[in-house]
Amino acid sequence: MAISPLTVDPIARRMALVDEHVRCENAHDLDGVIATFGAGARYDDEPWAEHHEGLDGVRHFYSSLMGAVPDLTIEILKRYVSADNIILEVVIRGTHLGAWRGLPATGRKLAIPLCGIYTFDADDRLAGERIYYDRATVLRQLGVFHEPQTFIGDATTFLTHPWTIAKALARKLGGK
Incomplete structure (x- = not known):
């Protein structure tokens, strides 16, 4: 049996996991997204100072997001890889068709530049995802700023x- 390069190279293994994570987000596969996280999962939406802990907390975040923007897509623009983290610069696109943060659906299109930082646990599952973006850009696109x-x-x-x-x-x- 040949050894896969992904098995040997931890950075390649982590990059493949992040790629799978984004693929599942684009497919709106909530169970697939959650499967990329380890047991101690954490999701930090820094612009709103919102922090979700544990698989249930992370699931709640993604469920709310996918309900608010059911046609959500993520386009990766750049990747920055180190031994400990993977950082993605992306653009998130979609249509605001469901309630989000107390705002009813506006039907408006979104295109949000975002930076996501992925950390890993001892089993090379996602320990956390921390995102940064400009809240004013989002609110302007939704017509409330x-x-x-x-x-x-x-x-x-x-x-x-x-x-x-x-x-x-x-x-x-x-x-x-």
């Missing part, structure tokens, strides 16, 4: 931050 330089942004700022606006105007009028 507007730049302050726009009319809607100005109105929203004025209505939600009247004290801040009043202080800024007082400084401006006072010459400070």
